[in-house]
Amino acid sequence: MPGVLTLDKDHNNMSKFLNRILGMPVELQNRLFRYFTDTLGAIVTQAKRSGRFDLGILDLGTSGETVKRVKTWMFVRKHATGTAPTELHTVHVERGMSWTEATEKWAELTGAKEGFYLSHQIRNNKHTAILAVIVDNGVKKKSESKKEQMYYVYRPNTGLQFRQESLAELEKKYKKVESDEAQESWIAQYDASVTTCSHAYWRGNCRNVNMGHDCEVGLRRRTYNVVSGSVLSVWSRVESVLASKNGTHNNKMQVIRLRTDDG
Known part of the structure; x- marks a missing residue:
């Protein structure tokens, strides 16, 4: 019937679906996959907000x-x-990572760009202090761009971060400093993060805490x-x-x- 859409009998056949996509122009393929990834991202975000997202084990x-x-x-x-x-x-x-642990890690570093960094941005009269350690993947190139040089990032309140950052990203948000310049900011956040969430530490207050709820973000x-x-x-x-x-x-x-x- 004109104007009425019906599902093909093999609508749930993934191989057939992918083969049909291959027959589309590349631009349309990219748009379709972009739509899929954006939709998936929105669903995951909504599930996390509602507490229904299952991270597995x-x-x-x-x-x-x-x-x-x-x-x-x-x-x-x-x-x-x-x-x-x-x-x-x-x-x-x-x-977290105490100042003693951070300085012990820092003492082992040899790279010119490895070490302590302070954020350019000041929030609630505070700088963010991090420790950057280059990722050694066993493959040495004669020359790498700043976007290709990847670093592990340690923070005083949450320790080693899962996400690695490129040197370009680091230098965009932080400036490299000596250890004594980073000490005050590092210790302040480490000590505060026992009981103070990131919202309260960086903004001065936390909406969840003000409403009488617990907040463990950044603890x-x-x-x-x-x-x-x-x-x-x-x-x-x-x-x-x-x-x-x-x-x-x-x-x-x-x-x-x-x-x-x-x-």
């Missing part, structure tokens, strides 16, 4: 963080074939409540309790894998 203590068990509660639940224990652990994860010490043992028997109940809490996006349970300092 979260590893703690495998990237240099210090994981300390603070408290443990044990519960015994009855089920059809007997009883099973369920434990609730409260753990603190320290992920170097984060608190996790980990359920172990007979988890499936309490999963739906715990998740329903989390979902009933207003003003928080952390309303979804996640599988976690960790190793504490005491093993």
Whole structure:
């Protein structure tokens, strides 16, 4: 019927779909894939905001963080074939980098562009201090542009960052300084990040905290409540309790894998 769209019987055949795309002009192919990636990005962003985004298994203590068990509660639940224990652990994860650790790392550096940097931008009368370490990928080129030279970035409140930055990006946002120039900014953020989130530190206040909610953005010490043992028997109940809490996006349970300092 004219004007009525119907799905092809093989509409869910991915191979056929991709083959049809290959028959399109390259410009249209690029537009279509751009539409796909933009849509996917929007869906992921919305899922993160609503707390429905599943990151998979979260590893703690495998990237240099210090994981300390603070408290443990044990519960015994009855089920059809007997009883099973369920434990609730409260753990603190320290992920920052102290000034002592930073200077020890800095003392090992030999590159001309490696070392401490301070941000050009001043927020709330404060500079951002970072430590940049060149990425050694084992491949040496005679000449690399600033965009090709990649660096690991360490921050006082969150330690080693997952995202590497190019030298061009670093020099655009920061200026290289001596260690004594970075010390004050580094220590100030490290000390404050125990209890002060990034919003309050850089802006002077945090909307979530002002509304009476917790905010752990940028904290170097984060608190996790980990359920172990007979988890499936309490999963739906715990998740329903989390979902009933207003003003928080952390309303979804996640599988976690960790190793504490005491093993």
